[in-house]
């Protein structure tokens with residue numbers, strides 16, 4: 001974070017983050033040249049790096065560092081019976097109302113900020129219909145005919161395939177309960193009002209862990225996975241005052257859930273969920289056992305009785321977390337000399353570009369390129385030879401590059417470069433031979 005003694009951070013507005021994202025190629029509307037398509041977003045060259053880094057970190061922590069979790073990558077379209085078993089065909093809906101005048105559709109539980117009706121005379125109030133339920137699953141057709149029998153759904157959550165694959169994965173990986181199955185993938189929801197940039201989209205990515213435990217241990221696993229996930233967000237650099245856990249009240253719980261808590265982040269548009277931790281009981285395995293007619297139970301080693309494990313789920317939105325990272329890192333910093341700099345204080349693990357190599361003159365290209373080639377074998381780095389050095393630093397600050405490596409005329413003779421750190425703007429002279437180790441220490445900190 002900025003040194004409070006010589007700098008001051010100004011409040012972040014959503015528009016500034018959205019504008020930076022488009023201008024620098026993090027995230028922008030899908031099909032932009034056609035005017036965009038509501039609820040769909042494209043990640044550009046910097047955005048895809050940020051997102052991939054976040055997913056890799058999640059995978060590292062949740063799958064690779066644990067011997068009790070297996071990863072999978074299932075198909076987006078699954079057997080339609082899966083969505084009957086899961087309850088989505090029957091229950092996955094939001095109450096919605098239509099305005100009879102302007103014909104717009106809104107979520108009945110989110111009518112506080114719908115704005116004025118543009119179509120009524122003498123009043124700006126909408127003329128709402130009664131609320132009706134609207135299923136959020138996106139449909140498609142498989143094969144040549146378009147009828148009920150060929151209807152399939154784009155998955156609205158990634159976890160159902162984990163339940164359907166539970167037996168296969170447990171046996172193939174020779175796992176025993178308690179253990180978990182994890183996956184990262186696209187999910188689709190026909191949200192009535194996509195809004196707040198990528199926060200509520202119609203196509204998004206989830207990173208989910210379904211942890212299977214004996215029923216008597218459910219509370220223990222719920223608490224420990226909640227703590228683990230909260231720590232993950234803290235490790236990304238979210239400060240305590242921007243993170244909170246909100247346990248669900250009994251009347252808020254999904255029909256199958258025994259306990260649930262949201263991890264919420266303070267966005268410029270208020271406290272909002274970025275991750276849900278749910279005790280789903282044995283609902284999913286019981287339903288798939290019933291609908292598929294396959295026994296998904298396991299045997300208790302001691303009593304030899306068959307039972308269905310309960311599931312503790314951690315489900316985080318990759319896009320929402322990326323947005324939280326961008327919002328949290330974005331700062332218009334007022335400097336001591338009266339200037340303002342835009343800086344994105346990203347954790348080095350997720351920063352799209354880890355270091356920029358900046359030759360002070362075009363004449364120094366050969367030596368600087370050698371360093372660039374060497375660092376490219378380790379990280380995503382960027383070579384920039386154009387513009388004055390101050391402007392080049394600012395361009396990197398704005399996209400969150402943690403370190404800039406400046407190659408100057410002295411470098412040619414003393415074999416050293418200047419490394420400038422984004423947040424403190426401190427500079428240090430480092431020998432080229434020690435550069436990789438120096439960068440590694442800063443780019444890959446232990447925590």
Ligand code: ATP
Nearest residue numbers: 191199200201204206273274275276315316317320
């Ligand atoms: P919300 O109440 O905000 O619609 P939810 O409770 O329906 O979210 P879950 O079904 O628990 O969300 O999904 C798990 C995670 O998936 C959420 O915490 C969120 O990060 C992400 N997610 C869900 N819906 C969307 C969406 N429309 N756009 C982006 N991310 C989403």
